[in-house]
Amino acid sequence: MFLCVYLLYCLLQENSGCTVDQGLQGSITKSVGESVVLSCSCENLEDKSYTVQWGYTETITHDTYNVQLLVFPEDHKQNQRYRGRVHILNQNPGNVSLIISHLTVEDSGTYLCGVKGKFSSAVSLHVRGPSRTVSNPVINWTIICIVLLLLLLLLGCAAYCCHSAPCERCFSDFCLFMSVV
Structure with missing residues (x-):
């Protein structure tokens, strides 16, 4: 029982x-x-x-x-x-x-x-997880170098223009800046 x-x-x-x-x-x-x-x-x-x-x-x-x-x-x-x-x-x-x-x-x-x-x-x-942006540092530095080279080339061309021709043909402010530099 x-x-x-x-x-x-x-x-x-x-x-x-x-x-x-x-x-x-x-x-x-x-x-x-x-x-x-x-x-x-x-x-x-x-x-x-x-x-x-x-x-x-x-x-x-x-x-x-x-x-x-x-x-x-x-x-x-x-x-x-x-x-x-x-x-x-x-x-x-x-x-x-x-x-x-x-x-x-x-x-x-x-x-x-x-x-x-x-x-x-x-x-x-x-x-x-948090999203991660994968960047390639080689590509980033390559882009930075190309941009800097283009700026230097542009600056060189403008300086050549101002020194080889009268300032009336160039931008007067830029020529004034270049004469100081």
Whole structure:
């Protein structure tokens, strides 16, 4: 009799509380520094939200949700890179979506939502880094040298014009400048 009561208690305990949606819920792309809301919802919410957990993994293989880092709750098991940047969105009962602020490129990966260490819902996140303009320093210096040579050639031609012909034919201000130089 005691064994039957215990098994019934275990069965009810396992099925009570929050039941999380299963499978990949989507993919989100954000930029460094932004915030993101990763959706997860509970059905049959009876336990408090502290039973909900969020984890991180770089990739999922064959619908196997193995957590590499614990993201939420904020306790001694939580990975340090998430400290102070995550919280649960408690706008309505059953919504256990995770908010991550101040995103970094390292936050890219798959986030897993679950209850009591059993993760069944996944959201993929890609964080774009700052855009980098690649410039070729050889091309930049080549352009600068060509512009300087053209300016010197123009200046030389103008000086030749002013010294070989009367100043009436040249710009008088330029000739005045050239006579000082």
